[in-house]
Amino acid sequence: MKYRGWILPPALRDFYEGRIWLKEHSPFPKDHIERVIEYDYFHIIEGIQKEPHLKCNRCHNQDPWQFTMFDCSKCEQSCIYCRHCLQMGRVSSCTELLIWIGPRAIRSRKHPLKWAGQFTVLQQRAAKEILESIKAKRSHLLAAVCGAGKTELLFPSVHYALEQGLRVCIATPRTDVVLELFPRFQTAFPSTIIHALYGEAPKQQGYAQLVLATTHQLYRFEQAFDVMIVDEADAFPYIIDETLQRAVKKAKKKDSPIVFVTATPSQKLLHQYRNNSYSFIPKRYHNYPLPVPRFCSLWSYEKCFKRGKIPAKLKQWTEERLVQNEPFLIFFPKVELMKIAAPLQNSIHKNY
Template sequence: MPMLLLSRKSVPTPNDFTEVQHALHGREFRAEELPFPEKRLKEYVNAGYVSVRHGIIPLNENIFDLLTGKKKWLCVRCGNREQESFAVCSCARCGSKCVYCRHCLTMGIVRACTKLVTWCGPVPELRLPEDVLIGRPLCHWKGSLSSDQQKAAEALLQALEARESFLIWAVAGAGKTEIIYSALEQQLKKGHRVVLATPRTDVVRELLPRIRAAFPDIPVSGLYAGSKETIPDAPLVISTAHQLIRSANRFDCVFIDEVDAFPYHFDAMLDYAVRKAAKPNAPFIFLTATPPDILKNAYLSGKLRGVMLARRYHGYPLPVPRFQWIGNGAHAACKGWLPYPLSLWLRERITQKRQAFIFVPSIALVHELTELLQRSGYTRIAGVHADDPHRHEKLADFREGRLAALVTTTILERGVTVPGVEVAVFGADDRVFDDRALVQISGRVGRSGDCPRGDVVFFHNGKTLAMIRARRQIEQMNRAGGFK
């Protein structure tokens, strides 16, 4: 056993060990951003506690690649394998032409000569605040679950006891977040590190205060671009999938909210980031109102454990969208002409003191329509889109009732709950509105028990298959929930 002797000899001193272990665990560093000199790592690498990998490695996907000798690349940090996203630079460090990844460039350059450092030794114990006694209840949420939610929560607990993955297929407004509270508590009590990943910054910002209120004694970290709410090695992390690119081998249990949401659904790299952040064999819990086919089929064929919740927690059916022809509304709006049906709809909402979301297919149209509405005498109207620096303030104004209507792109299609809101989709026949997006948008309406009904209208210039499918799915879920 010469290998074993060697590793025993090279095990580092205890003090140094704890420091390095805590500094490295769960994260992936580029060697140049390590919090201490790289040479201190040598004995840890020899002992097998630290792995060092090249940032970019050759990728030969098939025999043809080998035969032609054409080089393809894989970025080990972000999983990028789109060859257009690689470029070559003259590298000052290695002194040669060096391939680098453009996809994750905003997080610091990863070159072929970059070393990626991760901890793979013993997992450090969580450092919890002193007043947290693991025997005490951790969840302080005072609400109660409906019987459907209760059953789902119990099935989830059982699956996690068996370390198995689980699907929560729940209509918008079924109260998905409350269902997972007991599972979060169970995992935290076991001393596990847990992440709740979601595709969107808005959803992280919406979930963070709710989860913090439910688990007041537990440090909860919020990770999104520009976040100031990061807590190192927090046991509970709410993160955009994108921010997990810096994590590795960290979480014992991974919840993925809105698993089908753009861009998650389409972006293999975010999928890579989430899987890399998880420990091997960590169970995944998927939460969604509109599961992608691969999950739906796995669940229906019994390969994936899960539950389906077809009823909202307050017991009312989902609002069914109605279709209204409006002609080429986008064209009209760009010409400075406000389509009458939209104006009428908005005026009715204002008279009835109901707030409204108006979804539009493009950022340009957000600007055009917002300006046009303001010029036509509507006050308390604002427009938001993903690149809007004031989007969080505007959304806060809307939540607090200072705005009557918000013109928005699909960024607000999910995760955002405003009681009593009603919804119009302006240009619902546009390609950006696929059936999933339209189901999610319709799901914004009637979510609160005080206001369980409301209008959803798709203004269109010709019905699309997506519109028809979306309406059919909503009607099917209502039937599954026992409504006619």
């Protein structure tokens, strides 16, 4: 063996464990990668498999319309590439994908939780139910209204998993959610290496036992996580993109549970989980229930406003709010209409 006695850089192992990565996109020197290949620490697979049908081995896209044939300068043949995950670097037939099968990264079991908040009775129950599901390796649905403190509810489960030496991923379809969650988890778990992964994310050091990522970034993982949490499980584009849903499944280990967290569970999720692993919080953290909207018609309001009058029904409703000293919001579908209505509404306010 050419590289006998060579010592594997821990940073390389820490980066690659759980990832599926283009060989040519390595953030490490080429000769290091060659050494690791000689040590058989990588399982190498082709980028696009042709049999039994076309499939991108990174993003698992199988839609024949999302592949393009081109004259490849690298292999000097007709090559096929996957358009579906193109923005993460082109995967084509002659691409080699690296999957780490070398020594495992060192996982810590010490992850102190620094969170001093208190749960309401409902939150406490939901947090306990999620934890029980995680312990039993059972997938779980948490349906909680906005403002129910969903993130904090996850702390006990994440804490338990980390201290078991497990690797946890919190995935969400939205980058802004990753950016919002990152500092909150960093504060709650100050001794834990946490990575936040999204498009254009800076390079982060060490082996992250807790990963916060957009669902898109999960294309780059394979059987990596022992616990998968999908936040905003009904947000676009995750809800309509089957490949993203497959990415979540592929990024976790086969028997790892998924916790779906959402304010608006789809019928499909409810149907799947309502009767077994399901927590529901209809109240926000301050314990006021979320008002349930009620439909009241207000016909021809636009005409009425344009004639310089507030529709009688709306006028009465506004007066009731003012008498009861209740805050309220009136939403207009058009800015121009709002400009007409605002002074009229203000004239009612003057009387109170």
